[in-house]
Amino acid sequence: METGNAIEQTKSELVLLVGKLRRLCLTILAPRKTRNRMQKRTSKCRQCASCCKFIFRCPMLDENNLCKIYHSRFRPLVCRKFPIDQRDLEDVYISSGRRCGYSFIDTQSRQQRLH
Numbered sequence: 001m002e003t004g005n006a007i008e009q010t011k012s013e014l015v016l017l018v019g020k021l022r023r024l025c026l027t028i029l030a031p032r033k034t035r036n037r038m039q040k041r042t043s044k045c046r047q048c049a050s051c052c053k054f055i056f057r058c059p060m061l062d063e064n065n066l067c068k069i070y071h072s073r074f075r076p077l078v079c080r081k082f083p084i085d086q087r088d089l090e091d092v093y094i095s096s097g098r099r100c101g102y103s104f105i106d107t108q109s110r111q112q113r114l115h
């Protein structure tokens with residue numbers, strides 16, 4: 001049973017690692033694509049800090065789970081852009097079992113909303 005849990009945890013960590021690399025690549029190598037995806041983002045951050053604890057707890061979190069460099073120019077771009085798309089919301093759920101405050105609308109419903 002413990003082996004099963006360890007395997008599941010390893011699988012989750014692999015998914016989260018791939019997510020981290022994917023976001024890093026998107027934000028650095030494909031800023032326009034990142035921007036386009038983010039335009040479908042709706043709702044807002046609940047400041048739950050779940051995205052700051054993927055695989056490891058970010059050392060920039062204080063004891064109240066608030067980012068110490070949130071308003072600083074040193075805050076990484078990849079943090080500023082989170083979540084980029086639906087896959088990132090799934091990473092939040094995999095990591096914490098929580099729902100991110102953001103959601104994404106598909107292009108069709110976005111167009112309906114704007115008209």
Ligand code: SF4
Nearest residue numbers: 045046049051100101
């Ligand atoms: S997981 Fe979502 S709601 Fe929570 S801090 Fe990150 S962006 Fe905000």
